[in-house]
Amino acid sequence: MTDILNALILFANFVLVPATAYGAQLALGALGVTLVFGILRFSNFAHGDTMAFGTMVTILVTWWFQSMGVSIHPLPTALLALPFGILATVGMLLATDRLVYRFYRKVKAAPIVFVMSSVGVMFVMNGIVRFIIGPDDQRFADGERFIIKARDFKAATGMAEGLTIKVSQALTLGIAVIVVIALFWFLQRTRTGKSMRAFSDNEDLALLSGISPERVVMITWIIAAALATIAGTLYGLDKSFKPFTYFQLLLPIFAAAIVGGIGNPLGAIAGGFVVAFSEVTITYAYKKFLRYLLPENLEPDSLVQLLSTDYKFAVSFVILVMVLLIRPTGIFKGKVL
Amino acid sequence: MSFLSGENMTGGYGAADILHDCTIAVEKGEIAVIVGPNGAGKSTAMKAVFGMLSIHTGRVVLDGTDISGLSPQDRVKAGMGFVPQTNNVFTSLTVQENLEMGAYIRTDDFSETMERVFELFPILKEKRNQQAGELSGGQRQQVAVGRALMTQPKVLMLDEPTAGVSPIVMDELFDNIIEVAKTGIAILMVEQNARQALNIADKGYVLVQGRNRFTDTGEALLANPEVRKSFLGG
Ligand SMILES: Nc1ncnc2c1ncn2[C@@H]1O[C@H](COP(=O)(O)OP(=O)(O)O)[C@@H](O)[C@H]1O
Ligand SMILES: [Mg+2]
Numbered sequence: 035m036t037d038i039l040n041a042l043i044l045f046a047n048f049v050l051v052p053a054t055a056y057g058a059q060l061a062l063g064a065l066g067v068t069l070v071f072g073i074l075r076f077s078n079f080a081h082g083d084t085m086a087f088g089t090m091v092t093i094l095v096t097w098w099f100q101s102m103g104v105s106i107h108p109l110p111t112a113l114l115a116l117p118f119g120i121l122a123t124v125g126m127l128l129a130t131d132r133l134v135y136r137f138y139r140k141v142k143a144a145p146i147v148f149v150m151s152s153v154g155v156m157f158v159m160n161g162i163v164r165f166i167i168g169p170d171d172q173r174f175a176d177g178e179r180f181i182i183k184a185r186d187f188k189a190a191t192g193m194a195e196g197l198t199i200k201v202s203q204a205l206t207l208g209i210a211v212i213v214v215i216a217l218f219w220f221l222q223r224t225r226t227g228k229s230m231r232a233f234s235d236n237e238d239l240a241l242l243s244g245i246s247p248e249r250v251v252m253i254t255w256i257i258a259a260a261l262a263t264i265a266g267t268l269y270g271l272d273k274s275f276k277p278f279t280y281f282q283l284l285l286p287i288f289a290a291a292i293v294g295g296i297g298n299p300l301g302a303i304a305g306g307f308v309v310a311f312s313e314v315t316i317t318y319a320y321k322k323f324l325r326y327l328l329p330e331n332l333e334p335d336s337l338v339q340l341l342s343t344d345y346k347f348a349v350s351f352v353i354l355v356m357v358l359l360i361r362p363t364g365i366f367k368g369k370v371l
Numbered sequence: 372m373s374f375l376s377g378e379n380m381t382g383g384y385g386a387a388d389i390l391h392d393c394t395i396a397v398e399k400g401e402i403a404v405i406v407g408p409n410g411a412g413k414s415t416a417m418k419a420v421f422g423m424l425s426i427h428t429g430r431v432v433l434d435g436t437d438i439s440g441l442s443p444q445d446r447v448k449a450g451m452g453f454v455p456q457t458n459n460v461f462t463s464l465t466v467q468e469n470l471e472m473g474a475y476i477r478t479d480d481f482s483e484t485m486e487r488v489f490e491l492f493p494i495l496k497e498k499r500n501q502q503a504g505e506l507s508g509g510q511r512q513q514v515a516v517g518r519a520l521m522t523q524p525k526v527l528m529l530d531e532p533t534a535g536v537s538p539i540v541m542d543e544l545f546d547n548i549i550e551v552a553k554t555g556i557a558i559l560m561v562e563q564n565a566r567q568a569l570n571i572a573d574k575g576y577v578l579v580q581g582r583n584r585f586t587d588t589g590e591a592l593l594a595n596p597e598v599r600k601s602f603l604g605g
Contacts, residue, residue, distance in 0.1 A: 225471070228464070232472045235461045242453055243518070244444050244476035 036193070041326035043195040047184070053314035054307075055203040055272055058210035061306025062265035063283060064290035065217065065299055066258040068368070072234040072297035073254040074135070076148035081262060082284035083159040086277050087126055088263025089270045090167045092119030093174045100176065108178035108201070116267055123259040130155055131255055139251075156281075163277045172275040175202060202272040213264060214303060217257070221299065226253060234297065282347065286313065289350040293357050295368025304365055309350055317343045374399045374557050375433050375451075375526045380419050382426030389415045390426065390581040395559065397526070397574065402548065402558045404589065406565040406602060407578035413561040414456055416578065417530050420559070421453045422446050433526070448476060452524030456531045456561070459515035462504030466495050469503050469514050473521030481521060488517040491547055509540035516547070527551060529560040545571055566603050569593050577602055 063085060070078045078084075095115035099105075106114055134151050181204055184196025221227040233240040233250045241247065266280060273279070290309045294301025319339040328334075341348065357364060373396035383389035389412045397403035405413045418424045420431055422443045430439040433449060441449060461469050470488060474481040489496035492513040498506060503514050512532050519527055532548070533541040541564060549571055552558045562568030569575045572589030577598060585598055592598050 225475070228468050228471060229475060232461045232464060232468075232475075235463045236458055239455070239458060239461060240472070242443060242447065242455070243472050244447050244522075245472070 037326040040193055040195045041323050043187075043193055043197050044323050044326065047195065047197045049311075049314050049318050051197075051199055051203055053310045055200075055206045056314065057307035057310030058206050059265050059269045059272065059306075060283075060286055060290045060310050061303040062210055062213060062261050062268070063287040064294065064302035064306050065214070066261035066265070067287055067291045068294070068296055068299060068302040069254055069261070070258050071291070073230060073250060074139075074148065076145045076152065077288065077296075078258075079149065079152045079284065080130075080156040080159055081258070081287065082281050083156045083163065083277075084123060084127065084259065084262040085266030085269070085283065086163045086275075086280035087159050088119045088123035088259065089266035089275055089280070090119075090163050090277075091122040092116055092263065092267045093167065093172055093270070093275060095119065096174045106177070109205070110175050110177040110201070110271055112174055112176075112267055112271055113205070116264065119263045119267060120260045123263045124256050126159075127255040127259045128252065131251065139247075160277065160281060167277070169277055172270075174275065175271045177201065200272070202268070206268045206272055209264065209268060213261070217261075217299065220257075230254065285347050285354070286310075286350040289354040289357075292368075293353055293364055295364030295366035298364070298366045298368040301364050301366035301368055308365075309353060312353060313346050313349045316340045316349050317346050372432075372435065373397060375420070375431075375559065377416065377420040377429065377431045379429035380416065380426045380431075381428035382419060382424060383415070384424060388581070390419060392429070393419075393578065393581060393583055394429075394586075395420065395576055397557045397559045399525070399557050400552055400555045401573040402552050402560065402571055402589075403574040403576065404565075404568045404572035405559070405561045405576045405578055406563075406568060407576075407584070408602070411578045412581035413578055414530055415581070417453070417528055417559070417561060421451065421528060444476075447522060447524075450522075450525035451528065452519035452522055452526065453528045454512075454515045454519045454530060454532060456534065460503040460511050460518065463502060465500050466503055466506070466514055467499040469518050470495075470521050473518035476522060484521055484523055488520055491520075491550060492517055509536040509544065512536060512544060513547070516544075516551075520551070524556065526557045526559065529558065531561050531563055533562065533564055541567065566593070569603075 063081065067078060067081050092112055092115045095118040096112045099111050099115055104114065105111055134155060135148065138147055138151060178201050180198060181201055182197055182199040184198045188196045221231055229245045230250050230253065232243065233245055233247065286309050290305035291302050293308050294303065294305030317339065319337040321334055321336065321338045324338055325333050376396035378394050380390050380393045381388055393416055395403070395405065395416055405416060407413055415424065419426050422441055430437050432438065433451065438446060438449060461472060464472065470485050474484065494510055495513055495517060498510065503511060506514065516529065516532060533544050536544065545567065548558060548560070560568065569589040569592050575587060575589045575592040576583060577585040577592065585592060585595065587595070
């Protein structure tokens with residue numbers, strides 16, 4: 035019995051808790067991608083670097099607050115800096131829209147032209163971020179680090195295995211829940227939110243109803259900027275900030291959006307968790323876990339790891355390809371790409 | 372001077388003209404019906420009247436004002452409502468949300484208008500919280516007409532409102548349309564079911580290859596042997 039409990043605690047500590055936090059971060063990222071796709075009808079390859087840009091501004095403001103001794107201990111100072119990061123990113127995306135995408139909307143360019151120009155935007159943002167903050171790892175988390183420490187957990191329960199829950203993980207989940215509720219409330223209940231759904235559903239009829247496309251597009255970028263900055267900052271608090279990592283996040287984020295059904299917000303959330311749990315469960319080494327559960331003579335010698343963590347992006351890639359082959363509309367029937 | 376008229380419209384989607392000197396008009400409280408073979412340019416004529424396509428010759432006049440230069444959105448604000456032939460509802464929105472989006476440009480309280488629409492189409496009230504995409508063809512057309520009515524238009528333009536519905540539902544829809552006309556709204560409608568449509572029409576237009584072929588009262592067109600032979604199947 036203790037063995038089973040220990041196995042479960044081990045699993046919770048290394049799979050359940052981290053994957054839940056990671057899933058929430060991917061879900062927030064995928065929500066931004068899916069909203070832009072639903073309204074502007076293209077896959078925004080610059081979303082990962084938008085996350086990096088927003089996080090960078092948040093970090094810079096965090097450092098500034100820290101240098102002035104501003105703190106909201108035990109919470110990380112970054113939370114206080116987050117609104118500034120969001121504001122800067124909103125400005126950045128609106129400027130990008132004005133300078134790049136609006137022109138292609140005016141000439142009614144094909145979706146692939148939008149995608150390619152978003153790749154260009156991605157490179158520019160990537161350059162800006164590296165130029166300002168550098169390509170290296172940055173740590174900006176402060177405040178209390180743990181809610182539950184492994185050692186305290188062991189002492190309290192008397193188990194061999196410990197459970198760790200970081201503040202950043204709890205914050206991620208809590209903020210993600212609030213953001214998602216706010217977003218759905220906005221989309222389902224407000225006149226502007228409904229007009230965005232109407233525009234996404236049937237652009238011509240939306241025009242006939244007097245819904246202004248430029249306004250819908252503007253609000254979409256504002257929301258995408260907020261979602262990207264929040265997702266990026268939470269990811270950075272949980273792990274660390276490195277521009278290249280954020281570029282790489284594009285793959286699991288797109289996998290999440292497409293698995294759930296691109297253009298469908300509920301799908302983006304489900305997809306985020308599907309991808310996160312697949313990645314973590316497939317790259318976890320089950321050796322110790324199985325030692326608790328199996329009789330001694332069956333104990334595994336190897337790590338029992340399906341895939342090395344170095345290959346974790348392969349998981350997203352395989353999910354992406356499988357979904358596109360088997361069910362291109364995704365779980366929740368989004369638009370076919 | 373008619374309440375709404377598209378006069379001598381010539382134009383098309385690109386280089387080639389689809390409409391040639393085409394004239395269509397409707398009075399307040401009356402029903403005007405456009406019939407004609409497939410590809411005759413009926414939908415194109417409707418789009419031209421609504422400003423969704425440029426006409427290089429001719430003009431559109433609403434209540435004595437030349438509105439040829441207005442965008443479709445501005446024509447909605449000027450009191451025109453349009454139900455396109457296809458994709459005329461927001462399928463992923465509920466029935467009520469569809470009506471709310473119809474009233475998007477209104478800043479006043481539109482709950483009374485919505486009640487009126489529900490009176491006209493009681494089934495929509497029952498299904499108000501269902502997604503429009505889940506409804507039957509006839510109910511969808513009711514949503515589409517209801518959406519256009521939400522701006523309280525003075526003119527309602529319908530492109531094949533009975534396409535793909537059963538004869539019983541068609542009769543119901545025609546009854547609804549007559550009721551709408553009775554409230555003083557001018558109705559301009561394209562119909563495949565030419566005989567039934569001309570039956571309820573005050574005025575009928577037979578369009579062939581973008582040109583006016585016959586123009587008369589609905590009754591007279593139904594009685595015209597040539598029209599009967601060529602367009603009403605004998
Ligand atoms: N969007 C469009 N672009 C170019 N040509 C079109 C378009 N829609 C219709 N047409 C052409 O215009 C002509 C008239 O079409 P339409 O007005 O839809 O006919 P109807 O409604 O009478 O069946 C047809 O030859 C059709 O091919
Ligand atoms: Mg037609």
